Amino acid sequence: MLLSRLVELLGGALQGEDREISGASTLDEALVNDITFLANLKYREAVKDTKAGAIIVQDALDLPISQIITENAYLYFARVLHLIYPEKPIRPGISKFAYVHPQAQVHQDACIMTHVYVGAHARISPSTVVYPGCFIGDSAAVGEHTILYPNVVIYDGCTIGAHCIIHAGVIIGSDGFGFAWDGKQHVKVPQKGIVIIGDHVEIGSNCTIDRAALTSTRIGSDVKMDNLVQIGHNVVVGDHTIIVAQTGISGSARIGTGVVLAGQCGVAGHITIGDGVTAAGRTGIATDIPAGKVISGFPAMDHKHWLRVQNVYKDLPELLKRVRELERKVKDLVKD
């Protein structure tokens, strides 16, 4: 594909020679027919040595390499990848190694691969791909153009929207964690609700999302979840929210829209995180957080304040020494 054709389709300004590119790679590994990009300035030095035939940048480089100049190089590069590398074609049909309940509704344009189980009254929409080993429970539903990678489990009654990507080993709709103590043992609180997942959602490998006790656990549209994330029962996650790996959200928490929870965060139950909140990695959130805040630490606090706290924290032995020194001097002064 010619660089001029990319600019025609995606915008941006071409600087330098128009040329054919056939692949895309990193600064380090790109070859002469590849296009690359510079977004993280940490990698600026690598630009001089790249063998790439073209580069996508935000600011024109003073180098003899073909450049596409655009506002957001990473976004532009993502779009180039979608153009260069087509998606795997879908082969519709039901594998003879799969089990589909006679009362399930599987659209003829869906692809059901080997060792899949589709329960009674389950609905699989057109252009949906269900990889081997998936389990779709009774009355569960999967929207169109959604991909379920191998060994995804969707418990009875849960629904997944359209254009979603659910990675391998994800469990949707297992029982929420609810028990009442009767004085001798735990009595299970039956979990009779469901999970409802919006459109354009991506869920990373081996995540777990519990069904609600009575109503529904809801994941909004355009939510992106990394691997090994835990979502408790009755949680509501707003649209466009990003949840990074190994974060856990306790039952009945409400997460706003456009929130970012970085890796290994924890959110307590029954609290509300406002729209647009950003939590740095490992933040432990135990109370409501107003919209728009940037937070860190445990307990969660304003990120800038936390940086100052950490600065003192790491020098605590020094602070103790200063207090001891003061005590010695004051003792002397009092004696005088």
Added chain:
Amino acid sequence: MLLSRLVELLGGALQGEDREISGASTLDEALVNDITFLANLKYREAVKDTKAGAIIVQDALDLPISQIITENAYLYFARVLHLIYPEKPIRPGISKFAYVHPQAQVHQDACIMTHVYVGAHARISPSTVVYPGCFIGDSAAVGEHTILYPNVVIYDGCTIGAHCIIHAGVIIGSDGFGFAWDGKQHVKVPQKGIVIIGDHVEIGSNCTIDRAALTSTRIGSDVKMDNLVQIGHNVVVGDHTIIVAQTGISGSARIGTGVVLAGQCGVAGHITIGDGVTAAGRTGIATDIPAGKVISGFPAMDHKHWLRVQNVYKDLPELLKRVRELERKVKDLVKD
């Protein structure tokens, strides 16, 4: 079901009109034929607006709604749910899409669904349900009335008690993490033990429980484990213990009975946690903890002390300022 019938079966006192209820839901979502409950006082305000036909409470409400008054509304509600919503019936038999080794013993009243593997000398008890994609290794055993949800893996020789619920993707009996360095590379310490799980245990999705090196990893009866919990080799967990999501317990730790480990806790290897200990979310436990303690933080400390520590911690920049001010003043005093 009439409210008076519930009171007959489960106790409590009926206040207001006796009426028929056919479902159960939350304060917010209950309709006129539903029963609801109030246990968390955070939701007290929602009572006025509920459309529920009846409510389970601990203290009588001054409202014109039918009420069942009982000591523990949550426990009572759990019991009502068990009465109103019957469990899914078991359809005994072995799917023709399953593989059962000729030397396995599967009771005729068990249900073995599609794409299940049952190894040699494995034993599956009556009224046990094995969902699609499960693997039951050689000589493994599953007790009666136990449910294995899809894609559960039980390695060779491990045993699960009766009336357990094992959620999807749980791995029981994978090798403990043991290696010895020979100067050039790691030599695997073969893991020859097993895992033994008691009765009435519930294990959440995608948990991992490792087999012992030589003896057995043991999970007591009535233990309840949330999702994504990790249990190392040789660990012993006492009866009635609760382990919340994403907690990890290192090898050879001993956890007492009736312990509560909240979400994202970590327990170091070879330590003992006494009976009835409660650890708040994210507690990092590196030393033995005596019975009955309530702990928090990392390193774990008495919970109330930790609250005081956190109170000073979050104001460390202010404390530093005060020390600087003292230093300035003392310097002046010394000069005088």
Added chain:
Amino acid sequence: MLLSRLVELLGGALQGEDREISGASTLDEALVNDITFLANLKYREAVKDTKAGAIIVQDALDLPISQIITENAYLYFARVLHLIYPEKPIRPGISKFAYVHPQAQVHQDACIMTHVYVGAHARISPSTVVYPGCFIGDSAAVGEHTILYPNVVIYDGCTIGAHCIIHAGVIIGSDGFGFAWDGKQHVKVPQKGIVIIGDHVEIGSNCTIDRAALTSTRIGSDVKMDNLVQIGHNVVVGDHTIIVAQTGISGSARIGTGVVLAGQCGVAGHITIGDGVTAAGRTGIATDIPAGKVISGFPAMDHKHWLRVQNVYKDLPELLKRVRELERKVKDLVKD
């Protein structure tokens, strides 16, 4: 097997009676025909009560029990276990319940069990065992003498070396977590790279290892990973590195050789951890760490310094009290 035969094969010095042993166990549970070992001095007291027929030790015991004296008792014991307990024999062949694509290459000495899927152009080497429910994607490859336990998923194009052990539920090659915001929604950055895993690697249950965006996520040889570990896209892990349970490594981080990351650590993206670094449990690593450092805490610091910091931290309320007392005294002094 005679103790003298063990010494002949593995070295060490026999002290006391030569005798036949047929099993191996812990100090507590060993019987008269078992050999045991003492490596962790915490268990020294249990030696007096052991019923074992022989013990492997580093320093001769003044007890009337047969002893093998060696430099590293744990390593020696590991080797004894390999001798006493032979591995499960491999039964080559492809289950009729498995699906193997006509263009896959499965060696005739490999064992493909039930409900396995092997994609087009995938390559399975001799003496490799693929347990039930595994998925081997198109053009993926698995080296010889490697074991894939049940429900392992290897996405298209990823490669596993020889003599590896991949435990149940591991997901290798799911999409890295990359999105670009276009002002209205997240645009997926297609993940076109692969995962390459070396030889003699062991990966614990339910770990997740993401494919690179463009190039490869690389796990070196002799790497040992515990359960529920998360490895982001483009990460490089050096040979012999140990990663304990529930640790997460963010995208594009580079981990050296011989590194130890204990349980529940977190590593930020795009940073470098030098060779031989050891991080204690729960360390949060946000910046480059030079080779050889021993670190703890969050943010990560020198381990010994962290111990001192924690010592002050846990007494912060006391420190605050001392500062208040100083303020009171200094106020009095200033007044005078």
